[in-house]
Amino acid sequence: MTEMNTVEARPRISLEDLREAWLLLDPEDRVYGFRSLDPAEADDFFLSLTTRDQRDLVLHLPVGERRLWLRILPPDDAADLLQDVPEDERAELLAQLDQATQHDVRALLAYAEDDAGGLMNPRFARVRPEMSAEEAISYIRRQIKEQPGSLNYAYVLDADQHLLGVVSFRQLFGMTPESKIKDVMRTSVVTVPEGMDQEEVSRLFAQHHLIAIPVLDERGRMKGVVTADDIVEVVREEATEDIQKIGGTAVLGAPYLQVGIMGMIRRRAGWLSALFLGEMLTATAMTYFQDEIAKAVVLALFLPLVISSGGNSGSQATTLVIRAMALGELRLRDWWRVVRREFFSGLGLGLILGTIGVIRILTWQSIFHTYGSHGIIVAITVGLSLVGVVLWGTLSGSVLPFLLKRLGFDPASASAPFVATFVDVTGLIIYFNVARMIMRGTLL
Amino acid sequence: MTEMNTVEARPRISLEDLREAWLLLDPEDRVYGFRSLDPAEADDFFLSLTTRDQRDLVLHLPVGERRLWLRILPPDDAADLLQDVPEDERAELLAQLDQATQHDVRALLAYAEDDAGGLMNPRFARVRPEMSAEEAISYIRRQIKEQPGSLNYAYVLDADQHLLGVVSFRQLFGMTPESKIKDVMRTSVVTVPEGMDQEEVSRLFAQHHLIAIPVLDERGRMKGVVTADDIVEVVREEATEDIQKIGGTAVLGAPYLQVGIMGMIRRRAGWLSALFLGEMLTATAMTYFQDEIAKAVVLALFLPLVISSGGNSGSQATTLVIRAMALGELRLRDWWRVVRREFFSGLGLGLILGTIGVIRILTWQSIFHTYGSHGIIVAITVGLSLVGVVLWGTLSGSVLPFLLKRLGFDPASASAPFVATFVDVTGLIIYFNVARMIMRGTLL
Numbered sequence: 101m102t103e104m105n106t107v108e109a110r111p112r113i114s115l116e117d118l119r120e121a122w123l124l125l126d127p128e129d130r131v132y133g134f135r136s137l138d139p140a141e142a143d144d145f146f147l148s149l150t151t152r153d154q155r156d157l158v159l160h161l162p163v164g165e166r167r168l169w170l171r172i173l174p175p176d177d178a179a180d181l182l183q184d185v186p187e188d189e190r191a192e193l194l195a196q197l198d199q200a201t202q203h204d205v206r207a208l209l210a211y212a213e214d215d216a217g218g219l220m221n222p223r224f225a226r227v228r229p230e231m232s233a234e235e236a237i238s239y240i241r242r243q244i245k246e247q248p249g250s251l252n253y254a255y256v257l258d259a260d261q262h263l264l265g266v267v268s269f270r271q272l273f274g275m276t277p278e279s280k281i282k283d284v285m286r287t288s289v290v291t292v293p294e295g296m297d298q299e300e301v302s303r304l305f306a307q308h309h310l311i312a313i314p315v316l317d318e319r320g321r322m323k324g325v326v327t328a329d330d331i332v333e334v335v336r337e338e339a340t341e342d343i344q345k346i347g348g349t350a351v352l353g354a355p356y357l358q359v360g361i362m363g364m365i366r367r368r369a370g371w372l373s374a375l376f377l378g379e380m381l382t383a384t385a386m387t388y389f390q391d392e393i394a395k396a397v398v399l400a401l402f403l404p405l406v407i408s409s410g411g412n413s414g415s416q417a418t419t420l421v422i423r424a425m426a427l428g429e430l431r432l433r434d435w436w437r438v439v440r441r442e443f444f445s446g447l448g449l450g451l452i453l454g455t456i457g458v459i460r461i462l463t464w465q466s467i468f469h470t471y472g473s474h475g476i477i478v479a480i481t482v483g484l485s486l487v488g489v490v491l492w493g494t495l496s497g498s499v500l501p502f503l504l505k506r507l508g509f510d511p512a513s514a515s516a517p518f519v520a521t522f523v524d525v526t527g528l529i530i531y532f533n534v535a536r537m538i539m540r541g542t543l544l
Numbered sequence: 545m546t547e548m549n550t551v552e553a554r555p556r557i558s559l560e561d562l563r564e565a566w567l568l569l570d571p572e573d574r575v576y577g578f579r580s581l582d583p584a585e586a587d588d589f590f591l592s593l594t595t596r597d598q599r600d601l602v603l604h605l606p607v608g609e610r611r612l613w614l615r616i617l618p619p620d621d622a623a624d625l626l627q628d629v630p631e632d633e634r635a636e637l638l639a640q641l642d643q644a645t646q647h648d649v650r651a652l653l654a655y656a657e658d659d660a661g662g663l664m665n666p667r668f669a670r671v672r673p674e675m676s677a678e679e680a681i682s683y684i685r686r687q688i689k690e691q692p693g694s695l696n697y698a699y700v701l702d703a704d705q706h707l708l709g710v711v712s713f714r715q716l717f718g719m720t721p722e723s724k725i726k727d728v729m730r731t732s733v734v735t736v737p738e739g740m741d742q743e744e745v746s747r748l749f750a751q752h753h754l755i756a757i758p759v760l761d762e763r764g765r766m767k768g769v770v771t772a773d774d775i776v777e778v779v780r781e782e783a784t785e786d787i788q789k790i791g792g793t794a795v796l797g798a799p800y801l802q803v804g805i806m807g808m809i810r811r812r813a814g815w816l817s818a819l820f821l822g823e824m825l826t827a828t829a830m831t832y833f834q835d836e837i838a839k840a841v842v843l844a845l846f847l848p849l850v851i852s853s854g855g856n857s858g859s860q861a862t863t864l865v866i867r868a869m870a871l872g873e874l875r876l877r878d879w880w881r882v883v884r885r886e887f888f889s890g891l892g893l894g895l896i897l898g899t900i901g902v903i904r905i906l907t908w909q910s911i912f913h914t915y916g917s918h919g920i921i922v923a924i925t926v927g928l929s930l931v932g933v934v935l936w937g938t939l940s941g942s943v944l945p946f947l948l949k950r951l952g953f954d955p956a957s958a959s960a961p962f963v964a965t966f967v968d969v970t971g972l973i974i975y976f977n978v979a980r981m982i983m984r985g986t987l988l
Contacts, residue, residue, distance in 0.1 A: 123873070140732065141732070147752075148751060148753070241717050241718070252755075273681075273684060274685065288584065288588055305773065305776045306780050307592060308591075308592045309592070309773050309774070311772065311773045328771070328772035328773045328775070329749065329753050329755045332750050332772055332775050333750050335779045335780055335783070336783070336871065339779070339786075339787070340867055342783075343786065343863060343866075343867045344863060344864065346790060347790065347859055347864065347867075347960060348960075349863070349864060352864065355871070355873045356867075356868035356873050356874060356882075357874070361885060361888045361892070365893060365896075368857075368889065369896050372856055372860065372896075372897065375852075375853075375856050376853055376856075376897050376900060379849050379853065379856075380849060383849050386845040386848070387845060387914060390841050393844050394838075397834050400830065400844045400847070401827050401830040403844070403847065404847065404972065405824060405827050407848060408964065408968055409816075411852075411961070411964065412792060412965070413812075413816060415792050415960055416792050416793045419787060419792070420800060422787075423784055423791075424800035424801075427784065429567070429800050430801070437801070445805055445809055448809040449813055456820060460824060516792075516960040517855070517859045517960065520852065520855065520856070520961075521856070524852055
């Protein structure tokens with residue numbers, strides 16, 4: 101009673117304000133704001149939250165209020181929510197669900213979260229091939245009353261739950277009442293096995309413009325349906341993970357503003373330190389070229405320019421290849437085609453940068469006499485090095501994702517900073533060796 | 545007749561082989577393979593192609609065969625296909641469509657391709673609020689016969705086409721035949737205006753787990769429906785564009801293997817040359833520090849290590865911020881919160897790398913005496929520079945996307961290589977100034 105009064109005394113919060121402020125609110129304020137919505141608004145709002153926010157909100161509600169919210173979720177979303185709940189609280193939440201849903205959710209929890217099985221809704225409209233349109237419609241009506249589920253297609257199954265074909269609701273509505281399902285059903289259906297990775301599943305959705313794909317077990321029995329609305333989130337998540345890897349950080353796993361400073365440093369320090377240790381090889385390599393630098397300080401002037409050009413061209417190549425792999429445009433066996441293509445791209449790009457570099461040095465030389473009496477030799481050294489380093493950067497950047505994939509790692513780990521670091525060390529060696537060759541007898 | 549015989553003499557191609565080889569085939573072989581499919585297979589196959597491939601295939605078919613394929617596309621997909629066809633051929637293709645579809649397609653072509661209006665299907669099931677379930681179902685049946693379209697929800701419109709609410713087919717099926725639409729319809733509906741950008745639309749799909757969103761004009765009249773299957777492709781495309789920009793190339797706009805070598809070089813040379821011109825400032829800056837390098841060659845040894853650490857930390861920060869912006873997690877007005885957070889992240893990361901650097905130099909010094917008699921001074925210089933450069937890289941990387949967005953550019957243009965190049969130049973200045981301060985009177 102006292103608590104109710106306190107709550108009443110605080111101002112009501114509008115749906116718009118709550119949405120707007122949600123990311124910034126702490127758990128208690130979220131609960132307060134959520135409870136102050138009217139029931140219809142609260143339903144919509146709860147369903148519109150991410151799985152993560154749904155879970156946090158439910159866990160902060162008193163035990164007595166949890167049931168209502170868990171029960172409005174379809175089984176696949178309820179399973180997603182429970183996936184991340186600590187073991188000891190999971191049983192308590194499961195017990196809030198009705199028997200049929202509990203059963204479905206337990207089955208779904210047995211799948212890996214990233215598999216087709218973990219994404220699918222186990223409830224769908226079933227019909228038999230020998231049914232008439234009229235029978236099928238009233239049969240589906242009964243199914244809906246018992247267990248509401250996905251409703252874009254009716255799936256035609258035999259007695260052993262094998263998938264024979266699909267009928268869209270559009271077709272079903274358009275059929276004359278007596279015509280048979282088996283005469284109109286489409287029999288060539290894109291399906292996925294339970295264990296298929298969600299990235300692969302999303303590729304099929306994009307490729308075939310589908311709204312729903314049935315999931316079959318290894319014996320061809322239909323287990324559920326994955327729908328495009330779940331895939332939209334999967335595609336965004338996978339892209340986010342790839343982008344974060346390409347940028348050279350560990351996957352954040354949560355919205356940017358929800359990761360604390362310490363968590364942020366932890367997720368970034370690992371890769372950054374690894375890259376730093378790799379980059380230390382530049383200092384080691386440079387000690388071998390100390391004499392050259394001492395004799396021709398001009399070499400040091402162009403060092404950052406030359407090695408960073410290798411890094412930039414490597415970043416380009418690796419990013420293009422990683423994305424093409426993720427989209428399914430490139431497979432492991434395409435590596436040699438890619439190397440051949442990137443050889444010519446790298447050579448072309450190297451020649452362009454080399455030419456710009458030579459022009460820049462000769463121009464400065466003729467105007468300011470910046471490089472003493474050896475302008476042309478410096479220009480040739482830098483120009484040739486650029487061709488070599490850009491070619492090398494491009495080839496490394498394109499091969500590394502294949503190599504990582506072949507070794508069983510995620511190709512996206514061949515991040516732009518990783519390739520840049522690798523090319524810095526090797527680019528430096530190329531540069532000083534070109535210099536030794538060209539400058540022997542003059543500057544060196 | 546002769547041609548037919550020639551075609552018959554060549555072997556038939558299976559659907560699987562055609563799918564497998566598609567990317568590698570030239571237009572004539574694609575047409576040949578496509579024509580050798582049996583009719584049911586060909587339908588499925590055509591619908592599964594990307595818009596780009598559908599267009600190329602149709603344009604390579606003889607005029608007489610085009611009509612069949614254009615007519616199996618729903619109006620929104622037909623409009624997408626025609627969008628990219630040269631002006632002069634577009635009229636001819638439009639004429640192949642039936643009157644109703646021509647009308648719809650013309651209306652869709654007036655929208656920008658990236659807008660909600662350009663994505664939507666203008667055909668959807670309409671009902672009136674005062675209808676009974678039974679009336680609604682038979683009314684929808686009639687609509688389907690006339691113009692098949694999207695069928696996930698029935699939209700409740702008044703006489704002026706204003707959207708009053710939605711009823712799912714699940715609800716419609718579950719209603720008692722006499723109950724009224726207006727008593728079960730959901731009135732709080734997520735809608736989008738015609739001109740909303742597709743990236744914004746896809747954000748709403750992901751946020752609300754929706755299968756379809758109605759599109760309204762500025763007077764609140766319903767114009768069509770965007771469905772999740774189209775959004776899956778949008779999300780993938782947008783992510784691909786962002787990833788390519790983050791990697792420092794122009795957007796490819798086509799699958800990797802379909803871009804020729806010259807096209808590839810053209811799309812990469814622009815940014816690479818721009819970065820190269822920027823990186824030239826390092827050579828200019830270095831000329832001001834020639835004396836320092838000549839006096840203390842040891843400074844040159846750590847130059848790549850120090851500036852690349854700044855580049856790597858900048859890549860991390862910019863990538864995280866760009867992605868968070870694309871996901872709608874960060875808005876322009878959050879810039880100051882981000883700067884505050886990144887200040888502490890950058891400082892933490894700088895201290896970690898600085899410590900590793902100092903340990904490395906002192907260890908090498910005590911074992912190999914690599915750095916003469918000034919090991920400790922070198923260690924302090926490198927350590928302090930690392931803290932400064934990493935902090936600077938992190939701040940630059942996080943602020944640049946906001947700056948670009950504020951100026952009306954795509955924040956994704958603050959690519960990893962762009963930030964790395966910017967931080968190379970400024971990092972070098974930080975490094976040599978720290979060196980001047982610390983080493984004055986000893987090495988310098």
